[in-house]
Amino acid sequence: MEPIAEKKKLILESALALIKDHGFHGCPMSMMAKNAGVAAGTIYTYFDSKDDLIGELFFYAKSIIFNHVSGSDDPSLDFKTRFFNYWNNLSELYLDRPEIQSFFEQFMISPFNTREIQNADSPWHDWNSNFFQEGIDKGILRNLSPDILFIMVIGSVNSMSKVRQNFSEKVAERGIDLNQLAEMTWDAIRKQ
Amino acid sequence: MEPIAEKKKLILESALALIKDHGFHGCPMSMMAKNAGVAAGTIYTYFDSKDDLIGELFFYAKSIIFNHVSGSDDPSLDFKTRFFNYWNNLSELYLDRPEIQSFFEQFMISPFNTREIQNADSPWHDWNSNFFQEGIDKGILRNLSPDILFIMVIGSVNSMSKVRQNFSEKVAERGIDLNQLAEMTWDAIRKQ
DNA sequence: TTAAACTGAATGAACGTTCAATCAGTATAA
DNA sequence: TTATACTGATTGAACGTTCATTCAGTTTAA
Secondary structure: OOOOOHHHHHHHHHHHHHHHHHOHHHOOHHHHHHHHOOOHHHHHHHOOOHHHHHHHHHHHHHHHHHHHHHHOOOOOOOHHHHHHHHHHHHHHHHHHOHHHHHHHHHHHOOOOOOHHHHHOOOHHHHHHHHHHHHHHHOOOEOOOOHHHHHHHHHHHHHHHHHHHHHOHHHHHHHOOOOOHHHHHHHHHHEOO | OOOOOHHHHHHHHHHHHHHHHHOHHHOOHHHHHHHHOOOHHHHHHHOOOHHHHHHHHHHHHHHHHHHHHHHOOOOOOOHHHHHHHHHHHHHHHHHHOHHHHHHHHHHHOOOOOOHHHHHOOOHHHHHHHHHHHHHHHOOOEOOOOHHHHHHHHHHHHHHHHHHHHHOHHHHHHHOOOOOHHHHHHHHHHEOO
16 A cells, blocks of 8 residues: 555545535535645546545545554453453544544445445455454354454444434433443443 | 325335435436426425425335334333344334435435434334333333433444445355344343 | 646536426316 | 316426536646
8 A cells, every 4th residue: 555645635634524514415526626725627636536536535534444443452451441442442533533434424325335345355344353253262252253243343333423423412412321332332242 | 294195205205216226416306206207397396395305205214114113013022022023123124125224324414414303303213212211111121311222223223234235245245144233232232 | 848737717417496388177157 | 068267287398507527728846
């Protein structure tokens, strides 16, 4: 993975921020260009099309998540602690950078999420498979496929973050404590 | 709630089906009209605008879910059975009518999901509050707010359905059994 | 000097919405 | 009964706008 040109990164980050507030289709190329401080035409030096830009954003955002979560994992700790670290790291990342969470929510259910992209190598997925397999091998997690444990956990973090982001007023006004979902999810995946 | 005019319902169902495949912005009014077998202008007899149509679709889809799930609940059964019935009913509805699941995924994270709509009365939410409160009162579920239990369960059903819908090939090829998520979610909400 | 990057006005396709014209069905009048 | 008028839903071409993309000209850097 060669380093991303500075201006290319600038355009990606700018697009990410705008997509959170306006959605894919609410972000004209002209808006992304202006926000990044470049001319509309310049974007086409770095990307073939808007579709291409959004496709690259997916890999860009996924690598941020991967680096953040895997980089903070300490395999020498006991597995339960590692799980809560995982949860908190991902949760905090989504809180600090809601544009990443928002982008993923939109991308996953959009027509941009093609089979080709799904089949691409994913260090993030591979890392998760290993992570949950370790928990299984240690006898801490249910003896299920690591994939299903991954789906359970990532689904919970995602829905927690989605509620936090899209229903913040309701959460505050009803005094809902979303952190309880971490404990609940742990009970969902641990060996009973 | 007065009954929906036949042609209005036709347009709603037609739009629902198209939105699943093309997304909100991939469905021109002309396409929805053609699919419903009416002229473009006719849609404006029943809806003020495309936004209005999508807003009405939200309440329409939610009422389908509400009727399906609440209508199949049998309060005389023990709570665990009722939970698995709930899960299976919702899961089957999403399987039979993926356009409903797809619409909700898109709507929730879209700008259409306004505060005004969030604050509207929701029989579906009220029913769920009661449902989970019953489980708490019976001493079967964790003593948390019914809202957090609702978020946990609905989040799991949604991510299960999303994976089933958007990653069907991956699921098949890896032999992932998504039904295991029901059991896991039960362990997440039941009193430990 | 030259190649690459950059600019932003121009292009044309696509879209939501409008509206004058049509038409089927119903009421009215002879 | 029959001819005429009326009603309001329906139609689809046309309008104005928005937007992704292009490109001729300009700047930058080596």
